[in-house]
Amino acid sequence: MKIGVIGAGSISDGHFQSYYNNEQTEVFAVCDLNEARAKEKAAKYGASHVYTDYHELLANQEIEAVSICTWNNTHAEISIAALQAGKHVLVEKPLCKTVEEALAVEQAVQDSGKILQVGFVRRYAANTEILKRFIDNGDLGNIYYAKASCLRRLGNPGGWFSDKERSGGGPLIDLGVHIIDICWYLMGKPKVKSIRGNTYHQLGNRSNVENLDFYKAADYDPDKNTVEDMANALITFENGASIMVDVSFTLHAKEDKIAVNLYGEKGGAELEPSLEIITEKYNTMLNATPQTNYHTFNFEQGFQNEIDYFIDSVNGVKETRSPVADGVEMMKILCGIYESSEKGIEIQF
Numbered sequence: 001m002k003i004g005v006i007g008a009g010s011i012s013d014g015h016f017q018s019y020y021n022n023e024q025t026e027v028f029a030v031c032d033l034n035e036a037r038a039k040e041k042a043a044k045y046g047a048s049h050v051y052t053d054y055h056e057l058l059a060n061q062e063i064e065a066v067s068i069c070t071w072n073n074t075h076a077e078i079s080i081a082a083l084q085a086g087k088h089v090l091v092e093k094p095l096c097k098t099v100e101e102a103l104a105v106e107q108a109v110q111d112s113g114k115i116l117q118v119g120f121v122r123r124y125a126a127n128t129e130i131l132k133r134f135i136d137n138g139d140l141g142n143i144y145y146a147k148a149s150c151l152r153r154l155g156n157p158g159g160w161f162s163d164k165e166r167s168g169g170g171p172l173i174d175l176g177v178h179i180i181d182i183c184w185y186l187m188g189k190p191k192v193k194s195i196r197g198n199t200y201h202q203l204g205n206r207s208n209v210e211n212l213d214f215y216k217a218a219d220y221d222p223d224k225n226t227v228e229d230m231a232n233a234l235i236t237f238e239n240g241a242s243i244m245v246d247v248s249f250t251l252h253a254k255e256d257k258i259a260v261n262l263y264g265e266k267g268g269a270e271l272e273p274s275l276e277i278i279t280e281k282y283n284t285m286l287n288a289t290p291q292t293n294y295h296t297f298n299f300e301q302g303f304q305n306e307i308d309y310f311i312d313s314v315n316g317v318k319e320t321r322s323p324v325a326d327g328v329e330m331m332k333i334l335c336g337i338y339e340s341s342e343k344g345i346e347i348q349f
């Protein structure tokens with residue numbers, strides 16, 4: 001199967017390498033606004049076609065499926081064009097910037113009959129798969145609460161990430177999307193009922209900090225920053241369950257931290273920073289540590305499994321684990337948090 005990758009920046013390597021490793025796929029075409037970047041990736045992964053206009057890539061009849069790894073503000077437009085051109089689509093998270101865009105993408109999926117997989121890569125991580133098996137077999141019972149945190153003290157990557165126009169927001173849409181989604185997925189995708197969120201623009205990008213390195217986008221600009229630096233929210237579902245979440249690009253925190261915890265009637269679990277299953281047996285509390293090479297999210301394993309799953313879905317062997325409908329629900333939640341913060345009220349669904 002011939003593959004085109006649109007957007008040849010940082011995350012595209014996770015896609016290129018996984019297609020390269022998959023025996024059923026050929027990295028065939030690359031497109032980026034930056035021609036030198038596209039050419040470099042094409043040379044590295046053996047792609048024979050290079051484009052700077054994604055419309056031209058989509059017009060190539062030999063290409064069956066595409067990965068979209070561009071800025072968030074282009075995800076909806078490129079996804080719809082790709083589906084209309086008859087391609088299957090793997091689009092990076094977040095699905096897009098707004099609920100309206102998400103619904104338009106969902107309509108295009110229905111009209112085209114093609115597969116669209118949203119890049120919720122943590123659903124494909126080995127530690128998630130292990131935990132899901134315990135949950136599906138009832139070991140946690142009904143999960144009524146989840147708490148997720150992804151706090152960076154100095155981690156605004158700058159560039160398009162800190163330009164609200166292109167990103168749709170800061171740590172909430174960039175990091176929050178992963179940890180809210182993974183809780184929601186493991187809780188059985190309950191229907192959202194209400195959201196109360198807060199966003200803060202208190203510290204900016206802390207580009208003044210000396211003596212500490214942090215990841216910077218290629219086009220880092222210390223003066224340009226229009227996104228929130230911190231967000232938190234309480235998301236409540238129709239079945240009474242709730243998720244509490246907090247995320248930051250910058251914060252006066254002692255250290256960076258990721259934590260994803262789930263609490264059920266029969267047991268609990270920590271997915272991050274390291275997989276643990278907590279239960280009670282014979283009047284004794286029991287913390288069980290699954291023995292695995294992947295106790296935390298592993299980039300290579302997660303992306304390989306995500307892309308193998310996408311190809312199996314295109315071939316009709318499996319059903320995608322992260323369909324467009326889930327991308328739509330996640331956009332409702334993320335936009336609900338931003339709206340709640342702007343209006344200072346709880347949003348009801």
Ligand SMILES: NC(=O)c1ccc[n+]([C@@H]2O[C@H](COP(=O)([O-])OP(=O)(O)OC[C@H]3O[C@@H](n4cnc5c(N)ncnc54)[C@H](O)[C@@H]3O)[C@@H](O)[C@H]2O)c1
Nearest residue numbers: 007008009010011012031032033034069070071072092093
């Ligand atoms: N799954 C994950 O864990 C993960 C991690 C990082 C980023 N991402 C997502 O991947 C996407 C890209 O992020 P990145 O870190 O690679 O950013 P990046 O800035 O490194 O790369 C983006 C590339 O897209 C190109 N581009 C933008 N608009 C384009 C267009 N219309 N046509 C062709 N090329 C275009 C840019 O020139 C750039 O080279 C974002 O949506 C981001 O949220 C996902």
